[in-house]
Amino acid sequence: LEEDDIKGFREDFLDMHTYEQASFFREQPVELRRWIYGYLSPAEFAEIIESMDFEETLEYFTEMDPQYSGAIMTELPVDDAVDILSLLEKDEVASFLTLMDQESAEEIKLLLNYEEKTAGSIMTTEFIALYDTQTVEQVMKLLKEEAPDAEMIYYLYVVDEAKKIVGVLSIRDLIVSDYDALIKDVMSEWVITVSAGKNQEEVAQLFMDYDFLAVPVVDFQNHLIGIITVDDILDVVDEEASEDYSKLAGVADGEHHTDTPFEAAKKRLPWLIILLFLGLFTASLIGQFEETLEQVAVLAIFIPLIAGMAGNTGTQSLAVAVRGLATGNFGKQGKFKWLLRELGTGMITGGVSGVILAIVIFIWQQNLVLGLLVGVSIFASLIVATIAGAFIPILMDRLKIDPAVASGPFITTLNDITSILIYFGMATSFMSYLV
Amino acid sequence: LEEDDIKGFREDFLDMHTYEQASFFREQPVELRRWIYGYLSPAEFAEIIESMDFEETLEYFTEMDPQYSGAIMTELPVDDAVDILSLLEKDEVASFLTLMDQESAEEIKLLLNYEEKTAGSIMTTEFIALYDTQTVEQVMKLLKEEAPDAEMIYYLYVVDEAKKIVGVLSIRDLIVSDYDALIKDVMSEWVITVSAGKNQEEVAQLFMDYDFLAVPVVDFQNHLIGIITVDDILDVVDEEASEDYSKLAGVADGEHHTDTPFEAAKKRLPWLIILLFLGLFTASLIGQFEETLEQVAVLAIFIPLIAGMAGNTGTQSLAVAVRGLATGNFGKQGKFKWLLRELGTGMITGGVSGVILAIVIFIWQQNLVLGLLVGVSIFASLIVATIAGAFIPILMDRLKIDPAVASGPFITTLNDITSILIYFGMATSFMSYLV
Incomplete structure (x- = not known):
């Protein structure tokens, strides 16, 4: 890892999967980590953060230039940013939010209001919502534009003009439908939703019972406010199981292998x-x-x-x-x-x-x-x-x-x-x- | 539930999600369950079976006409059929296989060879494989035909002529690509595979580390032989956690709430x-x-x-x-x-x-x-x-x-x-x- 070989480093490093980038990064001493922050864009580093255990990332954030850490937080999927911020003290969260892009900061503030371990706290607001009056072709075009940003494009949720959820459509349905069909006619009206306050353990049970890849989260008026994806549920199942296991043994939740x-x-x-x-x-x-x-x-x-x-x-x-x-x-x-x-x-x-x-x-x-x-x-x-x-x-x-x-x-x-x-x-x- | 109102029953019943169909079916006494077998096609009933706890289905299979149960087994996704059959004694499995469509029976026999709790035992062989020389347009057309059957169409694995895996492509990549692009040029060559003998717990860890929705399973020569999807991993995580929990308490694995x-x-x-x-x-x-x-x-x-x-x-x-x-x-x-x-x-x-x-x-x-x-x-x-x-x-x-x-x-x-x-x-x- 030499100072003057930024290009060579970037080529080799960005060729790896983010999980492997994280493993490599983790093994470096703090001075070299500081070099790496300089070599990567906030967007590139945000992807590495995503694949890490969030508790571990807190240390890295303190090593970074504040502007850089704010930019990373902006680039992270909102649900992950919220998970990281919820590990911090209130004043630290506030100072982070001022460093961030205003739009993202607003979205995060909203999500931070949901109680821990509820559907609201694990959902993401980066989803694609369709109107039931669109055609399949319009939606395919929309997807081409928005797919890179949305967290989950395999299930698309359909809303009416009042933003109330009225149906669901899988990419599978979309692909096998005629281009000029209306979304209304190809969607399924049978859609299971969860309210934002629902306990995450119950949400996980729903995923297991129905084999969902994603579930829409609604407020009390049935407005679509977010989606929960299966990768987050996998973490929930693992976390809840660890918790039950630890409680059976009488160990406080959250004992970590790096604890002194x-x-x-x-x-x-x-x-x-x-x-x-x-x-x-x-x-x-x-x-x-x-x-x-x-x-x-x-x-x-x-x-x-x-x-x-x-x-x-x-x-x-x-x-x-x-x-x-x-x-x-x-x-x-x-x-x-x-x-x-x-x-x-x-x-x-x-x-x-x-x-x-x-x-x-x-x-x-x-x-x-x-x-x-x-x-x-x-x-x-x-x-x-x-x-x-x-x-x-x-x-x-x-x-x-x-x-x-x-x-x-x-x-x-x-x-x-x-x-x-x-x-x-x-x-x-x-x-x-x-x- | 009246005998002469088959049509009305079918309309109401098939309108429900399979998970709810299962709940309804489960509550009926055995005589009414026999009526329901008569009312539904094997394909329709197979979907209900899919959403059940497999141990529970054994009882229902014994109530059915053997031809009907064989037809259901043929309709089930192979990985589920294998899971159910692995709960039976050897001679019962053999008699089931004779009742089934020959092609499915062969596939199942192959999968039954994999040791319990390995990648091979939880994978499905119903996946879509692409060749790196196809174009995006050809693949979209292929998907239109095959999507209804394949278990997972969100990740597509790419093989060369020797059926060795060479890349992976998400539907997301496909949608944002030009129609005349070659698969070779839009796929990612960076693909993580698991061997069929790998322990399911390690496979689950891979899903958690990398946020995968699916992972390809290969044999020793790197030939693509199946895929594992995240919904099966969710069950694995839950099952392994239950097991560790039970062991900590000194309860034999598999105590069931219906045990006497x-x-x-x-x-x-x-x-x-x-x-x-x-x-x-x-x-x-x-x-x-x-x-x-x-x-x-x-x-x-x-x-x-x-x-x-x-x-x-x-x-x-x-x-x-x-x-x-x-x-x-x-x-x-x-x-x-x-x-x-x-x-x-x-x-x-x-x-x-x-x-x-x-x-x-x-x-x-x-x-x-x-x-x-x-x-x-x-x-x-x-x-x-x-x-x-x-x-x-x-x-x-x-x-x-x-x-x-x-x-x-x-x-x-x-x-x-x-x-x-x-x-x-x-x-x-x-x-x-x-x-």
Whole structure:
């Protein structure tokens, strides 16, 4: 990468796909990155930004000349620009907007108003809208002019004079139609729209159910205000899945592989400290049974087994319920039926585990009462844990809270506590047979 | 739904989107479903099947006349037909293939050879290939004829005489080009292909990195043999995420909301029984310290706290590592650096938790030695657990095992065991100060 060989660099570099340009760029030290900004036009660099993880780009923007970064922001597809700006503080956003072309800045301001994770926040306003009175030939001509700018030309949405959406047309329909046909006659009137406030997860489900490549976004009066394309949905599906996964493990959303140990610890500690106090509460519960424990110390050795199995059973039924809720697989009365099914499942898993444990402990410890005690405790604990794992996310869903918030550690600890209460409660009741 | 009103039914029914047709059909009892089979052509019913969850369709196929089901299978896009057939037993597949149009049957037989979850198994062979010597006008004409059949016409792949892939062309490029231009001159030679054996998860990552709508699949000689479209990738992303999620919770992949309690229990019991025996092993370890326990019964009350926190810390670092491996975010030496980072993270989370615990226990139990013992145990356990959670998936990845297999329950139990060993090991060593 030599200073005086701008032309050679540009030729080699622009020959690569933007994704590879990004990989190359990323590996350069900051001084060379500054050279590259000088070598590329804002439009060229905007394409590289598009293929990057947006969090990563923030660093590069700070390295650039402000004029250059403003020009890049203008060149970016509005939905991407909005995604990047929404990572910044309010005053930083304001200063960016002043550096931008006024028209783009206005459009972005509008989009920034939509709440995060709604259809409005992931849509683009760079789409082609047709009128139902145009002919196929007119539209083909229009496409020739506008295709390079629009984000998606494979689905075209048709509006009436009031800009209300009335139909949809795929390029496929356009190509197989006669040139002089009216759009009105070749379009499909059957068009599914989403409102700008709709949750992005529900929009993604729509794409999966209907195999859409794009979906139009409308306001309350059914005016076409934007479109959402499948490439953004792919990111949504991936992001939502990551989120659910992280929540199940009790990791704060957004832990990044470039975080320092301090940043990572900061994101993990909240759950750990909650668990710590829940654990102390569990300890004080067991403390109530200290007398029982002093008389039959052997009881203690099964604490991790009982708590561990109850905790995991709860996580299993939690995971299945959260997935079921996320994919909308339960109907209305389906949720009650689901709890009944989980009761059945808990009785079977509890029964099998209880019988195995009772037999093994009887043989190992030569103590029938201890075997029965642990076996029955596991039976009861697993039933409670299974139902709790399913009931809590369903309850949260009913209360309009994201069920994935009922994360693994919480359910696990809850089930630790109930299982230990069951175990020591029973042990204390049947003390006379144990000693 | 009356018998003699076929025409009226067809009009109303065919007016709906296939997704809604499926919802309607699904709600009918089996007798009415049989009527519907009679009312719709195989091509019409094939479109409904396409929009369904394929597992669900198996039931419907058994209700149909064999000729009718064979005709539907012929009408389905080959990739969907393959997905459905791969759910059946070998002999059932064979009998289906004899009912089908021979050409389709041959194509399907070919695709069934590809291993599950590879590019070959999700690709379709219904694509349009162009020759680089054709003109834009010829291609537009070709599209008019073939568009209704091909699965994806938005990206067109260009081959030479030997059917080797040489370029790609989007409809967008086609529309903005002159009618008499040669394909060779308007296509992009920069085309990313995947080999038929490539893992579907890696293919999905490619779609996310490059925002593709389709990708061509090639054999070892670079011959174009199929294409993969983004709608199938959306399903792959969703499926892989579900799988990782289920594995983290220790639920067998593929638990379905229609499973009976017996089926659900069967899928959850394997992990529970493994945990049961690991739990018994843990119990026997604690049994080694029975003497310590008998002297200081209060030690027992902190077992769930220590095991629970170590288990959860391990799950946290496991989840972050599995996601990092899945998205390819670690470089080559990145993995060693990662373990170092996790060591740092573990020291911080362990340190903070340990200090809090030591203070709280000292105040609560008025026992400084017990507080220090629990605090230091948590400090050491959390470091070990954090590193174990990161190291095991990285090791599995190195051994070419899917790191998600190192699921939550396994890591949790492993960390239960190490933390209890640390705790009782230390308690036994410092016994003289505790009593």
